[in-house]
Amino acid sequence: MANSYLDLDGFKSRSIIPSADIDQLESLETGWLQFKLDERSSWLDSQLAKRYAVPFGDLGNPRTNVPPMILAWLTALVTLDAYDKRGWNPSVAQADRVIARAEKSESEIALAANSVSGLYELPLRADSDESAVTRGSPLAYSEASPYRWMSVQRDAVLDEEP
Numbered sequence: 001m002a003n004s005y006l007d008l009d010g011f012k013s014r015s016i017i018p019s020a021d022i023d024q025l026e027s028l029e030t031g032w033l034q035f036k037l038d039e040r041s042s043w044l045d046s047q048l049a050k051r052y053a054v055p056f057g058d059l060g061n062p063r064t065n066v067p068p069m070i071l072a073w074l075t076a077l078v079t080l081d082a083y084d085k086r087g088w089n090p091s092v093a094q095a096d097r098v099i100a101r102a103e104k105s106e107s108e109i110a111l112a113a114n115s116v117s118g119l120y121e122l123p124l125r126a127d128s129d130e131s132a133v134t135r136g137s138p139l140a141y142s143e144a145s146p147y148r149w150m151s152v153q154r155d156a157v158l159d160e161e162p
Contacts (some may be wrong), residue, residue, distance in 0.1 A: 004037035005044075005056065005066045005074055011037060013076040016094070017082055025086050033082060040077045044070060047113045052122045067122055069108075076105040 008026065011033065012019050026033055045054040059064040088095050088152035112122065 003055070004034065004041040005040075005070055006037050006078075008034055008037075010071075011023070011075065011078060013124045015082070016069060016098070017079055022082070025082060032085065033078070036072065036078050036081045040074055040081070043077075044074060044109065047109050048122070051113065053151065056122070069122070073109055074106040076101045 006014070008022070016023065022033065041055075043160075047054075048054055056070050057064050079124050080098055083095070083098055
C-alpha cells in the first residue's frame with residue numbers, strides 16, 4: 001500500500017477541488033494523484049525528520065492518528081499539483097488563493113522544521129533530547145533576598161541606556 005498520509009478518498013474530502021474534477025483527473029492519469037500524495041508525504045517527512053517522529057501516525061497504519069496540520073499541509077500542496085496537472089480555468093478567481101495556500105503551507109513546514117522553540121504541536125523524535133514545542137512555564141523570578149529584584153531591574157535598565 002502507499003506511504004501517504006491520505007488516500008484518494010481522503011484527499012477528495014479535504015480538497016477544495018470538486019470531486020468530479022478529481023475523478024476526471026484520475027480517469028485520465030490513473031494513479032497520478034496517489035503518486036503525488038505519496039511523494040508529498042515523503043517530502044513532508046524528509047523536511048520534519050530532524051525534529052519530529054516521522055512518519056506520523058500509527059506504524060501499522062500511517063493514516064491513523066496523523067496530526068491535522070500534516071493533513072492540511074499535504075492537501076494544500078497536492079491541490080496545487082492537481083490544478084497544475086489538470087490546467088487552470090482562467091475565469092476561476094480562486095487560483096490565487098490555491099497558490100497562496102500552498103505557499104503558506106511550505107513556509108509553515110519550513111518554520112516547523114527549523115524553528116528553535118517550535119511553533120507546531122507535533123510528536124517529537126524519541127531518540128533526541130531536543131525540545132520541539134515548549135509549553136509555558138511560571139513567569140516568576142525568585143532570589144534569596146526579597147530586595148534582589150530591585151538590583152536586577154536597575155541593572156537591566158542601566159544596560160539598555162546608550
